[in-house]
Amino acid sequence: MAVIWLAAPEAHDYDAAADYLSLLADADTVSKTVAGLKAAKPVYRKAKDILRAGSLALLPETNVRVRSDLQKISDGKKLSPILLVRGNGPKAVQLQIADGYHRVCASYLTDENTDIPCHLAPWG
Structure with a gap:
């Protein structure tokens, strides 16, 4: 079954992004970064590349959350687009x-x- 996506992220996704990013940066940087995510135009990337670029395990x-999203995919429900903050290769x-x-x-x-x-937005 194909994954179907919403046209734009849901409002609560930006709040969740801010909560996560607040663990990595100060409030001003997080605010600017989330503003950048809201203004960003959609780009398309493959799951395998996103996981590799973030050095994240599958x-x-x-x-439980993956299982819930797999069920949504199986039911033909749309998923919200992903919010990404660009890394910096030269600085690792x-x-x-x-x-x-x-x-x-x-x-x-x-x-995959x-x-x-x-x-996709840079750090603010």
């Missing part, structure tokens, strides 16, 4: 999945080559 289908800073790690994993388990709509 969560198993037994993970990894890509951050600000929101959507479970959705990336569910997409990978469905088809699925084009995932992402809002």
